[in-house]
Amino acid sequence: MKHIHRSILTVLFSTFIVAGMGLSLSCSAEDAPTATGAPAATGTQQPAAAAPAAAGGGASITGSIKLEGTPPKMKPLQFSADPVCATAHSSPVLNQEVTVDANGGLQYVIVNITEGVTEKAPTPTTSVVLDQSGCVYTPHAFALYDGQKLEIKNSDKTLHNVHCYRGTQTCFNRAMFQGMAPISHEFKESGIVKFKCDVHPWMTAYALIAPNPYYAVTGSDGSFTIADVPPGTYKVRAWHEKYGEQTQDITVTAGQPVSLDFSYQAGS
């Protein structure tokens, strides 16, 4: 009895702390997310989904990203700290940090053009959705166009907090209670950000706030396509949460799809 009592107190105390963080660490007004009444028009962005298409007359950049060597073995996530998380899964869920297929295709690599784009494409009116479901972020890695709205949902019957980092700096930190309406956030700066839940420390996700509409995230086979890139010479970057970034220069000619592959070395 004593034990149960202490557990309840611990949960209540944690809830209080996280709720407090939500109120006090919401950062500057510029970075503070706002609550939305209802899930508005949303566009889901799955891994490997193409970015919004720009004007025609260009060509696609298609490639594959491989992890060479023996990939590190990913451990199953330990959900036991929260019964809601533990009962949400009937089979083990592996840590998604290094997700490779049988051919070494590396998933969750964010690929984008970092230099050479001169045009400014319109900002998509649809939101990109980040869900918290089964105490895992979905998707694990994604991208959105600078100015596009990010909608964050809590589909779980438990408390999460969404702690966004840009490097070591907090971009926002919001508690999301069970049943709470989605929150919406608009980033003011391009770059990579990380999401983490302080209640469930295994929960992490990464996003690129892209400075132009030319980006993609590799799918489960390590492939990606950046569609409708106008003719020009560009620097293309691949970014992975563990293996870091690589860049290559390419030239796109109208009507001629370009192939561009990257490879990382396991153990590096």
Ligand SMILES: [Cu+2]
């Ligand atoms: Cu959580």
